[in-house]
Amino acid sequence: MDRKRIDFNRAPFIGTEMEYMRQAIDNAKLCGDGPFTRKCSELMKEKFRVENVLLTTSCTHALEMAAYLCDLQPGDEVIMPSYTFVSTADAFVLQGAKIVFVDIRPDTLNIDETKIEAAITDRTRVIVPVHYAGVACEMDTIMEIAGKYHLKVVEDAAQGVNAYYKGRALGTIGDFGCYSFHETKNYTMGEGGALLFNDSSYLERAEVLREKGTDRSKFFRGQIDKYTWVNYGSSYLPSDLNAAYLYAQLSQMEKINDKRRQIFDLYHERLAVLEERGAIERPTVPAEATPNAHMYYIKVKDLKVRTDLIQYMKQKGVQCVFHYIPLHSSPAGQKYGTFFGEDVCTTRESERLMRLPMYYSLSLEDAAYVADCLLEYKGY
Numbered sequence: 001m002d003r004k005r006i007d008f009n010r011a012p013f014i015g016t017e018m019e020y021m022r023q024a025i026d027n028a029k030l031c032g033d034g035p036f037t038r039k040c041s042e043l044m045k046e047k048f049r050v051e052n053v054l055l056t057t058s059c060t061h062a063l064e065m066a067a068y069l070c071d072l073q074p075g076d077e078v079i080m081p082s083y084t085f086v087s088t089a090d091a092f093v094l095q096g097a098k099i100v101f102v103d104i105r106p107d108t109l110n111i112d113e114t115k116i117e118a119a120i121t122d123r124t125r126v127i128v129p130v131h132y133a134g135v136a137c138e139m140d141t142i143m144e145i146a147g148k149y150h151l152k153v154v155e156d157a158a159q160g161v162n163a164y165y166k167g168r169a170l171g172t173i174g175d176f177g178c179y180s181f182h183e184t185k186n187y188t189m190g191e192g193g194a195l196l197f198n199d200s201s202y203l204e205r206a207e208v209l210r211e212k213g214t215d216r217s218k219f220f221r222g223q224i225d226k227y228t229w230v231n232y233g234s235s236y237l238p239s240d241l242n243a244a245y246l247y248a249q250l251s252q253m254e255k256i257n258d259k260r261r262q263i264f265d266l267y268h269e270r271l272a273v274l275e276e277r278g279a280i281e282r283p284t285v286p287a288e289a290t291p292n293a294h295m296y297y298i299k300v301k302d303l304k305v306r307t308d309l310i311q312y313m314k315q316k317g318v319q320c321v322f323h324y325i326p327l328h329s330s331p332a333g334q335k336y337g338t339f340f341g342e343d344v345c346t347t348r349e350s351e352r353l354m355r356l357p358m359y360y361s362l363s364l365e366d367a368a369y370v371a372d373c374l375l376e377y378k379g380y
């Protein structure tokens, strides 16, 4: 028998990308804010029920835009989990903010909403919930705390595209939402993202920021007859060629979602016996959350078992990976942030989590093989 080789991730490809990209080339309009960029924004506005969607070059850039629009002063504090990707924090560090890390919940690995209020000081300006694995944070509680202390909420919904909290799309509940279309996410354009917000009073500043500090967006809409440098800005708009690839994916969002869901369910059902035996823990989803099967992870006893299991799976031809090293234990995290209170769950849970292959083109047969390998492993 041939040795299996199952990658951890492969960029999704639905089949219509080439046709849309050819159209973009025929349009002879490859810069930003072309027809496909508009189609992507309109589709997301409608599907996710949000007023404004600006396509960006990455989720990192969407976070940078959100951080800028929060009007931070040096020394202002931003609350977020330590168990997240570097960009969640880095975007705010660029604005001179100090990062205050709050512990996560052991069940969802999302920020522990019951520990946020104690971390608030008179310098706190923003809370950044990260919807880990596309499973919603406890948003009602977070929005209530933000309202009480007049804080802004920036949702890092990089993994939460087409996932919901009480029926509302992740990324549309706080003041700003940030999506990622990196190739490791559910829907992709290679590298890309989006900034979402309902309050249209931010639109003009957001457009200027995204268009090199100019009012070119207004100019394109015919609202002014020449454009000029009006404020600080950068270039956060992706090429329409990339947007064409994304549009193919967004148009078939449910097809991609269904396939990921099938893989998720297969893992979840087959690995139930391991959980019953106390060998592993499987992901849990709160009743309020409708996730998007972004990720499938298991939690084993400790770091030692995880290291051994990753090695074992590798020998079986299956690439499994761990995830974030908590930011507060990184050099930059120590320089720019502090962990508030006790780290009860962050380090412990991060050390025992292992992610399984999960992508659109993964066959159910291969997913079953992955589950079988885990069932055969004796080292739990």
Ligand SMILES: *Cc1c(COP(=O)(O)O)cnc(C)c1O
Binding pocket: 057, 058, 059, 060, 061, 084, 085, 087, 088, 130, 156, 158, 159, 179, 180, 181, 182, 191, 192, 193
């Ligand atoms: C992927 C990811 C990002 C960064 O997304 P890019 O589009 O690669 O910039 C930020 N936050 C979280 C939680 C992510 O998973």
